[in-house]
Amino acid sequence: MALIEIQHLDKIYNSSAVAVHALNDVTLNVEKKEFTAIVGPSGSGKTTMLNILGGLDKPSSGFIKIEGTDIFKLKSSELIDYRLNHIGFVFQAYNLIPVFTARENVEFIMLLQGVSKKEREKQAMALLDSVGLADRSNSRPNQLSGGQQQRVAVARSLASHPDFVLADEPTANLDSESAGDLLDLMETLNESHNMTFIFSTHDDRVIKRARRIITLQDGAVKSDVMN
Amino acid sequence: MYFTLSWRNIWRNKKRTLIAAASVFFAVIMAIIMRSAQIGSYAYMIHSSAKLYTGYLQIQGEGYWDNRSMNRSISPSEDDYEFIRSAPHVVSATPRLEGFALVSNDTATKVAQVIGTDPELENNMTDLKDKLIKGAYLKSDSDGVLVAEGLMKMLKLQVGDSLVLYGQGYHGQMAAAIYPVAGFIKMPFQELNNSLVFLNLKTAQRFYSAPDRITSLAIMIDKQSHLDETIHHLKKLEKYAVMRWEEMLPDMYQSIQLDNASGIIMLIILYIVITFGVFGTIMMMVSERYKEFGVLISVGMRKWRLMIITTLESVFVAFVGVIAGIIGSIPLVYYMHHNPIYFTGAATQTFEAMGVEPIFYFSTDSVIFFSQAVVVLIIALASAIYPVLFIRKLEPVEALHS
Ligand SMILES: Nc1ncnc2c1ncn2[C@@H]1O[C@H](COP(=O)(O)OP(=O)(O)O)[C@@H](O)[C@H]1O
Numbered sequence: 303m304a305l306i307e308i309q310h311l312d313k314i315y316n317s318s319a320v321a322v323h324a325l326n327d328v329t330l331n332v333e334k335k336e337f338t339a340i341v342g343p344s345g346s347g348k349t350t351m352l353n354i355l356g357g358l359d360k361p362s363s364g365f366i367k368i369e370g371t372d373i374f375k376l377k378s379s380e381l382i383d384y385r386l387n388h389i390g391f392v393f394q395a396y397n398l399i400p401v402f403t404a405r406e407n408v409e410f411i412m413l414l415q416g417v418s419k420k421e422r423e424k425q426a427m428a429l430l431d432s433v434g435l436a437d438r439s440n441s442r443p444n445q446l447s448g449g450q451q452q453r454v455a456v457a458r459s460l461a462s463h464p465d466f467v468l469a470d471e472p473t474a475n476l477d478s479e480s481a482g483d484l485l486d487l488m489e490t491l492n493e494s495h496n497m498t499f500i501f502s503t504h505d506d507r508v509i510k511r512a513r514r515i516i517t518l519q520d521g522a523v524k525s526d527v528m529n
Numbered sequence: 530m531y532f533t534l535s536w537r538n539i540w541r542n543k544k545r546t547l548i549a550a551a552s553v554f555f556a557v558i559m560a561i562i563m564r565s566a567q568i569g570s571y572a573y574m575i576h577s578s579a580k581l582y583t584g585y586l587q588i589q590g591e592g593y594w595d596n597r598s599m600n601r602s603i604s605p606s607e608d609d610y611e612f613i614r615s616a617p618h619v620v621s622a623t624p625r626l627e628g629f630a631l632v633s634n635d636t637a638t639k640v641a642q643v644i645g646t647d648p649e650l651e652n653n654m655t656d657l658k659d660k661l662i663k664g665a666y667l668k669s670d671s672d673g674v675l676v677a678e679g680l681m682k683m684l685k686l687q688v689g690d691s692l693v694l695y696g697q698g699y700h701g702q703m704a705a706a707i708y709p710v711a712g713f714i715k716m717p718f719q720e721l722n723n724s725l726v727f728l729n730l731k732t733a734q735r736f737y738s739a740p741d742r743i744t745s746l747a748i749m750i751d752k753q754s755h756l757d758e759t760i761h762h763l764k765k766l767e768k769y770a771v772m773r774w775e776e777m778l779p780d781m782y783q784s785i786q787l788d789n790a791s792g793i794i795m796l797i798i799l800y801i802v803i804t805f806g807v808f809g810t811i812m813m814m815v816s817e818r819y820k821e822f823g824v825l826i827s828v829g830m831r832k833w834r835l836m837i838i839t840t841l842e843s844v845f846v847a848f849v850g851v852i853a854g855i856i857g858s859i860p861l862v863y864y865m866h867h868n869p870i871y872f873t874g875a876a877t878q879t880f881e882a883m884g885v886e887p888i889f890y891f892s893t894d895s896v897i898f899f900s901q902a903v904v905v906l907i908i909a910l911a912s913a914i915y916p917v918l919f920i921r922k923l924e925p926v927e928a929l930h931s
């Protein structure tokens with residue numbers, strides 16, 4: 303069974319005068335341990351796609367099954383719990399909690415899961431170590447560079463032991479060196495932890511690093527190739 | 530961790546939180562000082578008035594208050610007296626037998642309120658001896674009478690003169706006697722000063738043909754707030770009526786009620802200031818974190834958890850102010866309590882008309898401080914409804930987009 307099964311996904315925004323067909327009959331599967339980029343020009347539907355995959359937005363039609371669960375059949379509070387326990391998120395603007403230290407940001411996810419304090423601290427340190435920031439565990443986000451913050455965000459996304467990590471343009475705010483470092487990190491985690499990554503980008507240097515490249519155009523899958 | 534998060538969140542914008550806390554701080558200080566002055570002054574006025582004559586409460590015969598008939602007098606047993614005097618918070622209980630009589634010297638005759646009382650107990654309660662302006666105070670073993678100054682002038686009396694009393698006693702019996710004038714007293718009110726005659730309780734009981742009977746037992750208690758408890762206890766003596774000071778001093782009770790109402794309006798204004806301080810801050814703290822809330826819900830934080838965080842934030846902002854306000858006002862109120870304000874000028878007359886010394890007392894009752902904390906907590910919780918509603922309708926995708 304595929305990790306994620308996407309069938310005939312449509313998303314139509316009716317909010318403006320003209321209806322926008324943001325996703326148009328998208329059907330594809332994502333397997334465990336993929337390292338997949340969703341690419342396409344601005345407005346092609348990448349964010350919409352990732353939001354729906356993450357259960358943040360509902361499709362107009364079609365469905366998504368994650369390990370067999372149709373996530374849009376869950377109640378809204380169940381869906382929040384589902385996200386907590388099964389999906390990791392990395393955002394373009396890092397979006398760490400500014401008043402928490404790096405370690406607390408990672409711990410917080412485990413607190414929501416009800417992990418004990420001792421276990422939380424141990425795992426948070428291990429995760430920060432694996433993203434190369436053990437020595438910055440007590441720094442607050444504003445004391446870290448963009449690249450470092452995004453690495454903390456990756457550590458946070460893994461804290462709940464998710465089935466996969468979604469990252470919407472994770473390198474868009476980074477300089478090319480930090481972007482490269484982040485990709486290295488994600489690749490390592492993909493290989494050593496068998497973590498599935500699905501990330502969107504329109505940066506050619508990042509696209510090159512993906513193993514599978516799904517290209518969207520006007521909301522439809524234009525190509526889906528292995529790299 | 531939730532506590533840490535809330536606590537650190539309120540200090541994200543130190544200046545803003547401090548401004549909000551300062552508005553709470555000043556409003557709380559003002560509210561406490563105002564309440565302290567009001568409650569302190571009421572207690573002082575009530576105490577002074579109670580002490581002047583009525584006591585905080587009286588034990589009377591059923592129906593006596595309404596028709597003041599000697600026939601409604603009572604004759605409590607020794608056990609009853611003992612029960613009353615040993616009731617909780619009772620400081621003293623002064624028995625009186627009072628009625629009206631015609632009093633005359635050679636030529637002049639006037640109507641007087643003739644009060645038989647226990648000289649010792651009366652003095653302990655009302656400081657009657659201090660009101661003596663000429664002659665000697667009542668003795669428990671003599672029939673000498675004390676006459677109020679106004680009456681003395683109208684009857685042209687001297688110490689040692691004989692005063693003729695003429696009236697109606699218990700069950701309509703004729704009451705007539707001649708007693709020597711022992712001394713004169715000056716009462717604070719004209720009305721009383723023109724009409725009071727005090728004599729020994731035993732003498733009065735003989736005069737009115739009412740042996741062992743009294744018309745009232747005036748009771749002082751240690752603290753006004755204990756009144757209900759004491760009354761509850763005394764009501765066990767079912768055969769008597771228990772009158773409260775509010776019933777016996779209705780004018781004072783009403784003016785206190787009126788003044789208190791205006792005080793409460795002031796309080797409400799102060800609480801509105803507090804509400805704006807807290808609510809405005811909370812509103813800003815919430816609106817500027819729209820995206821952050823979206824992120825937290827996206828990564829799997831249930832909305833109710835987030836609501837707890839924002840509610841704690843409201844409570845923290847309010848409590849930083851209220852705790853500072855209480856701590857700041859304690860020394861002030863204690864200072865004022867020990868250095869009450871003496872009025873001068875026009876205000877003195879208002880007080881004197883009520884027979885009360887013109888002093889502004891401050892209460893240090895802990896309830897005053899405590900109630901501020903409770904009210905501000907309620908305001909904080911009410912303000913916390915805004916973030917709760919805000920989070921309830923928050924859609925994470927939209928928040929992430931912003
Ligand atoms: N909330 C929305 N309301 C209306 N239109 C939207 C909304 N979100 C996205 N769109 C439209 O859907 C299309 C796809 O947007 P998006 O998924 O953000 O693309 P990308 O992330 O690839 O830039 C765009 O035309 C965009 O304008």
Ligand SMILES: [Mg+2]
Nearest residue numbers: 348349350471
């Ligand atoms: Mg996008």
